[in-house]
Amino acid sequence: MKKRIIIAVCALLVIALLFVFFTALVMPKYTDSKQIEGRLIGEYYEEAGGHDVLFVGDCEVYESFVPAILWEKYGISSYVRGSPQQLVWQSYYLLEEMFKYENPKAVVFNVLALKYGEPRDEAMNRMTLDGMKWSSSKRKAIRASMTEGEKLADYMIPILRYHSRITELTWDDFKYVFKKPDRVSDSGYLMNVGVKPTPEYYIGMAGDPLYDYTLPARAMEYLDMMKNLCREKGCELVLVKAPTNSVMYYWYDEWDEQICDYAEKNGLAYYNLIDECDNIGIDWNTDTYDMGAHLNVYGAEKTSAYFGKILSVNHGIADRRGESDIAAKWQERLNAYYARKKEMESKQ
Numbered sequence: 001m002k003k004r005i006i007i008a009v010c011a012l013l014v015i016a017l018l019f020v021f022f023t024a025l026v027m028p029k030y031t032d033s034k035q036i037e038g039r040l041i042g043e044y045y046e047e048a049g050g051h052d053v054l055f056v057g058d059c060e061v062y063e064s065f066v067p068a069i070l071w072e073k074y075g076i077s078s079y080v081r082g083s084p085q086q087l088v089w090q091s092y093y094l095l096e097e098m099f100k101y102e103n104p105k106a107v108v109f110n111v112l113a114l115k116y117g118e119p120r121d122e123a124m125n126r127m128t129l130d131g132m133k134w135s136s137s138k139r140k141a142i143r144a145s146m147t148e149g150e151k152l153a154d155y156m157i158p159i160l161r162y163h164s165r166i167t168e169l170t171w172d173d174f175k176y177v178f179k180k181p182d183r184v185s186d187s188g189y190l191m192n193v194g195v196k197p198t199p200e201y202y203i204g205m206a207g208d209p210l211y212d213y214t215l216p217a218r219a220m221e222y223l224d225m226m227k228n229l230c231r232e233k234g235c236e237l238v239l240v241k242a243p244t245n246s247v248m249y250y251w252y253d254e255w256d257e258q259i260c261d262y263a264e265k266n267g268l269a270y271y272n273l274i275d276e277c278d279n280i281g282i283d284w285n286t287d288t289y290d291m292g293a294h295l296n297v298y299g300a301e302k303t304s305a306y307f308g309k310i311l312s313v314n315h316g317i318a319d320r321r322g323e324s325d326i327a328a329k330w331q332e333r334l335n336a337y338y339a340r341k342k343e344m345e346s347k348q
Helices: 002-026 036-046 067-074 088-098 111-115 122-129 136-145 152-156 159-167 171-175 217-232 253-265 273-280 297-315 324-346
Strands: 053-057 078-082 106-110 236-241 269-272
Touching (some): 036 122, 053 088, 078 088, 088 111, 088 122, 088 136, 088 217, 106 217, 106 297, 111 217, 111 236, 111 253, 122 136, 236 253, 236 273, 236 297, 269 273, 269 297, 273 297
Parallel strands (some): 053 078, 053 106, 106 236, 236 269
């Protein structure tokens, strides 16, 4: 009898280990150069804690603001928790989760995502949600983000969703079963050193007219929740619009007016950096890698230097370069940032 119990327990352990192994094996590793953004959310946990400023939002956040530059020029300790097409409810639950790890002085939210009022794309959702550790915040983020036909169980037990990848596995899937790939970001900033100028006729070109310019009620509801959460935690919420304004991701004046009104009514600061491109020093011949839709590292460094002064002067974010412990950590990050930049430039 005892022998049978031991055999049964061993069999269950083997099954459990195989389940864990195959789940880890079929999970996307986002090592392909076109999908590395899927690793951004998970990288936060390696540096969680000790930040005075947290950024949340979509690609405009992780391609416009460089924590290494904010530290180098102003001694601001920050992290960018961005992901592709990050929806406002995802930003909210990411922020809710981050407050469990740290207590920042300010949270900066990029407002472009407020144009979306409904879940849009499972693949994009996954690039945000899969990287989160399991928590009540992740569960709520999943429920808020699921598109039609998706199930919570597919997120809780990923092998249910990804089992079909077993026929598409690459060497990287085996290599990174239980080992994380090298970091792709610098404190959440995703570097791009490419240069692809904005065509002259693109500059100043407006987006197509809309039938209704009203920002979705659901998006604004979550912005309210973000505001209330920050106030509950004694943290200032700062709204920003990154300086890019391409035809692909056009920021309409009507949207801007709504954000200005919201900020004024709720006592929030709002900075539309589109209007500050000349003061920032953005050159659309050199500071974008995709004809103006996103900034490259040269434009992002300029934007970060400009916005860092705002955070320091207008919002009182302290210069911590005199604190030896945190300064040593940031010196390592700064060295890694410039090493990555040099390596990427050498391959251009």
